[in-house]
Amino acid sequence: MKSSLLEASRADLALVYRLAYVSQATKHFGSDDLADIEQKSLSLNADLDITGILVIDEGRILQILEGGKQSVINLFERISKDPRHESVKQVAGSEQDHRLLSSWSMVAGQASSTPEDLRADFRLLHDRLTKRERLDDVSAEEVELLKVIALFRSVPI
Numbered sequence: 661m662k663s664s665l666l667e668a669s670r671a672d673l674a675l676v677y678r679l680a681y682v683s684q685a686t687k688h689f690g691s692d693d694l695a696d697i698e699q700k701s702l703s704l705n706a707d708l709d710i711t712g713i714l715v716i717d718e719g720r721i722l723q724i725l726e727g728g729k730q731s732v733i734n735l736f737e738r739i740s741k742d743p744r745h746e747s748v749k750q751v752a753g754s755e756q757d758h759r760l761l762s763s764w765s766m767v768a769g770q771a772s773s774t775p776e777d778l779r780a781d782f783r784l785l786h787d788r789l790t791k792r793e794r795l796d797d798v799s800a801e802e803v804e805l806l807k808v809i810a811l812f813r814s815v816p817i
């Protein structure tokens with residue numbers, strides 16, 4: 661009992677690797693495509709203890725993955741080879757002391773049902789990250805924007 665509590669607190673203290681990338685869709689992503697990615701991600705990411713978020717708007721893709729460093733890098737390499745997107749560019753990759761997406765197993769959100777000001781913010785963020793010249797972390801505010809967009813997708817319009 662005592663040792664399992666100790667293990668749990670060690671796991672909480674373990675560093676988490678947070679990776680972000682931007683890319684361009686090679687095809688239109690309909691709700692079926694997102695459902696396919698979400699469904700695959702749910703089981704695989706859970707097995708790997710990876711959490712994250714994915715937002716797509718007008719061909720712009722931004723995804724954040726969090727978990728053990730090697731697991732995240734391996735998954736990113738696999739996703740990079742997926743022909744459904746191109747110009748995949750890693751923009752963030754660093755060890756952090758906590759997750760920003762601890763309860764997000766991998767939510768894929770399409771920004772088309774999101775208010776226009778949030779979509780404009782997303783496009784600006786995507787364009788800024790695409791031009792980034794070196795790896796840097798994503799900020800908590802940037803992650804919040806993605807969460808709000810992902811949540812809007814379930815609002816009926």
Ligand SMILES: Cc1cc2nc3c(=O)[nH]c(=O)nc-3n(C[C@H](O)[C@H](O)[C@H](O)COP(=O)(O)O)c2cc1C
Pocket residue numbers: 697700701702704705712714721723735738739740742744745766
């Ligand atoms: C933009 C994008 C994001 C993806 N994110 C994930 C993900 O987080 N986890 C995952 O398992 N697959 C993700 N996939 C799907 C993988 O690329 C791949 O299809 C999946 O892991 C199944 O691999 P397999 O086709 O080799 O079986 C993503 C695909 C795309 C296009």
